[in-house]
Amino acid sequence: xxxxxxxxAALALLGGMGVVVCRNPVSAAFSxxxxxxxxxxxxxxxxxxxxxxxxxxxxxxAIMVLFLFIIMLLDVQAEEKRRFPLAxxxxxxxxxxxxxxxxxxxxxxxxxxxxxLPALNPSAPGASDTHRIGELLFGTYWLPVxxxxxxLLAATVGVVVLSKKELK
Amino acid sequence: xxxxxNHFLLVSGLLFAIGLAGVLVRRNxxxxxxxxxxxxxxxxxxxxxxxxxxxVEGQPAYDAHVLLFFIITVAAAEVAVGLAxxxxxxxxxxTTDVTKVNTMKY
Numbered sequence: 220x221x222x223x224x225x226x227x228a229a230l231a232l233l234g235g236m237g238v239v240v241c242r243n244p245v246s247a248a249f250s251x252x253x254x255x256x257x258x259x260x261x262x263x264x265x266x267x268x269x270x271x272x273x274x275x276x277x278x279x280x281a282i283m284v285l286f287l288f289i290i291m292l293l294d295v296q297a298e299e300k301r302r303f304p305l306a307x308x309x310x311x312x313x314x315x316x317x318x319x320x321x322x323x324x325x326x327x328x329x330x331x332x333x334x335x336l337p338a339l340n341p342s343a344p345g346a347s348d349t350h351r352i353g354e355l356l357f358g359t360y361w362l363p364v365x366x367x368x369x370x371l372l373a374a375t376v377g378v379v380v381l382s383k384k385e386l387k
Numbered sequence: 388x389x390x391x392x393n394h395f396l397l398v399s400g401l402l403f404a405i406g407l408a409g410v411l412v413r414r415n416x417x418x419x420x421x422x423x424x425x426x427x428x429x430x431x432x433x434x435x436x437x438x439x440x441x442x443v444e445g446q447p448a449y450d451a452h453v454l455l456f457f458i459i460t461v462a463a464a465e466v467a468v469g470l471a472x473x474x475x476x477x478x479x480x481x482t483t484d485v486t487k488v489n490t491m492k493y
Contacts (some may be wrong), residue, residue, distance in 0.1 A: 221389070221390055224390055224394060228394075228398045229391065231402060232398065232401055232402060232405065234423050235402050235405040235406065235409075235425055236405055238405075238406075238409055238418065238421055238422060238425060239408055239412065239413065239422065244415060244417055244418060246447060247418050247421060248421065251421050251424070251425065252427065254402075254428075255428065258402075258428055258429075258431075258432060261395065261398065261432060261435075262431075262432070262435050265395070265435050265436060265438075265439040265447075266439060266447060267435045267438070267439065267447070267452060267455075269452065270431075270435060270452050270455050270456070273455075273459055273476040274428070274431075274459070275470060277459050277463060278424070278459070278462075280391065281463065282424065282462070282463060282466050285466060285467070285470060286417065286420075286421060286466075286470070289417065289470050289473065289474065290415060290417055292474070293417075293473075293474065293477050293483065295415065295417060295483055296415075298414055298415055298484075307411070307412060308412065310411065311408055311411035311412045312408075314407065314411060315404050315407055315408045315411070318400075318403070318404050319400065319401065319404050320402035321403070322396075322397070322401075323397075323400075326393050326396055326400075326439070334391060334392050334440050334480065335389040335390065335391050336389065336390050336439070337392070339442070339445055339447075341444065348447070348449065348452065351446070351449045352449055352452050352453060352456070355450065355452075355453045356456065357450055359450075359452050360395035363457060367457055367460050367461070370460070370461065370464055371460065371463075371464055373464075374465075374467050374468050375467075377468050377471070378396055378467050378468055378471040380405065381468070381471040381472060381474075381475050382471055382474065382475070385421070
């Protein structure tokens with residue numbers, strides 16, 4: 220269990236680094252898929268089966284295919300080398316280091332963060348997570364589901380308008 | 388060693404930091420957009436971890452999973468619109484390099 224956690228966490232983090240480091244956009248996109256697969260494995264380790272599957276289907280499947288499609292459609296070339304941009308790297312390094320230090324400080328503060336993985340109660344009603352999420356989605360959260368539907372419609376219309384040859 | 392909430396939160400924080408570094412350092416608009424998605428996914432891990440460690444009647448707090456469902460949907464819509472904007476930008480400027488997109492109007 221712990222070994223698998225480290226394996227998939229390393230996969231997610233290395234994939235993420237690949238996105239930042241790779242010059243070629245196609246390699247970056249494939250690193251991103253790798254990172255999402257690792258992340259989905261972590262979700263499944265947290266007993267979030269539906270969400271892990273969605274992560275693979277929607278992110279690694281649909282969204283990254285869209286990215287690759289656009290990268291190849293636009294024929295984006297690898298970024299050309301430039302003179303070492305000291306200001307950019309120093310600024311970005313400072314911001315990121317500050318963020319990591321902040322995260323470590325917050326995690327070291329104690330509280331509930333050191334909790335070990337609690338065991339699930341197998342005899343709880345509706346033990347399948349898909350079942351429970353479906354009930355919540357179409358029960359308690361029916362209005363947000365409708366609103367998200369409208370959002371998707373608006374996004375579709377927006378994309379069609381943006382893709383027209385001439386904007387009027 | 389037992390897995391604790393800290394393990395997952397640290398991975399999530401590091402992944403977010405990597406995405407942040409990418410947004411700040413890279414110049415290709417498409418890759419900046421991908422790093423943005425990475426940050427969003429890292430935040431999702433925090434949500435799932437907290438839901439798993441906060442049991443309600445022996446089950447994870449499933450409201451977090453519902454929220455995650457909405458986040459994934461909104462992210463998909465955002466990617467569709469964002470990529471359409473990038474394509475429109477490429478059509479007028481012939482580039483996806485953010486350092487070359489520096490005028491509001493030509």
